[in-house]
Amino acid sequence: MTRDEAEFGLTEAGQADDDAFPLLEAAIACAIHDYPFRDPEPVRVLAAHAAERLAERITGETPDDALAETMSGDLRLNGDLINYDHPGNTDVIDVAERRRGLSAALSIFYLDAARRAGIKAQGVDFPGHFLLRVETPDGPVALDPFSQGRLVLPSELTRRALRAGLTPHVADRLDVLMAPVSDREALIRLQNVLFSRAIRMGDYEGAERSAVRRALLDPEDHRPWLDVAAAREKQGALAGALEALSRARTLDDPTEARRRISVDRVRLQLN
Known part of the structure; x- marks a missing residue:
């Protein structure tokens, strides 16, 4: 796929309604737009395996446990603690190969698998760290894809919010801290990370590309x-x-x- 073909795909994704947004394919197009002429098939294969395994697990486990064990345990998708700033951590093609990435990139695979398996999961644009909201029979819970998909307790959400600079009366409101975002917004969050990194490094061509992708995804x-x-x-x-x-x-x-x-x-x- 060329960069022009990727832009065409992103333009089509940008015109889709939120409930029909093609998250995985749009994420692939973003990766190709940054670095063209790569094979995206391993991403699709990994996503298909994740959906199959999750469908097997969901019959005997709670939705949050099944999702975390599938993605982190079975498929070994986890945060890159050692090389946090590695450029591949924000690229779904590299993430599929390395099985390491940032939370916003790992979430693409979590959300895609959840959709296919019938689990209601959405991204949470938490300050400084992207999380997942998963609906369970006992109510919504927060998962951290970067930390082996582990459960984030309400008290920890509040502590994280305070460390991120939120005021105490906001940090205590779980409805605010766990407010879900659309798949489109989840992918745009990833492009925002890329833009900030590129600006910080003086890579203005890379910054331009990430901003163009955001413009196409949300016209x-x-x-x-x-x-x-x-x-x-x-x-x-x-x-x-x-x-x-x-x-x-x-x-x-x-x-x-x-x-x-x-x-x-x-x-x-x-x-």
């Missing part, structure tokens, strides 16, 4: 195009930056003043 959001413009400006691609700012302008933009300032700044550099 109603103007903010990714502002990030595309910023990354292009860092590369000296001022005409491209203006084009991205113009695309942001066509969307519902509550920060119109900020956009105008950005346009004026780039335009002055062109003159």
Whole structure:
């Protein structure tokens, strides 16, 4: 698959309704868009094995136990504690090969397997660390894909929230801490991680690609195009930056003043 073909796939995914969002294939397209001409089939094979094994386990175990044991125990998908900043930890093709990754990347496989097995699971955009919300007969529970899919108790959620800087009256509200996000938002969270890493490393081409992917996955959001413009400006691609700012302008933009300032700044550099 080429980068252009990946962009076409992401465009189609962006136009899908949330309940029909093709999470696994969109994640593959994101990986190929970053580094083209790789074989994505191992990702699909791993996902199929996960769904089959989970379907076997769910008959005799609770949904959370079955999901954690399948993904972490049977398939050995876990967080990369030793090489946390390894670039492969955010790429589903590399994750499928290495069986290691960040929580946001591992969650792609958890969520896909849960969908296929009929388990209700959703991502939780928890501050600083992506978690999973799994519905059980006793109510929703939080799982941490990075830590062998283990259960995160409410008291630990509160401690983590306080460490992340949330105020005490918010950190005590489990309905807020475990608020679910859509599969689309889960994949966008992963692209946000890539964007932040690329900016921090001065990889502005990589930052641009991750921002473009966010824009394609959520075509109603103007903010990714502002990030595309910023990354292009860092590369000296001022005409491209203006084009991205113009695309942001066509969307519902509550920060119109900020956009105008950005346009004026780039335009002055062109003159």
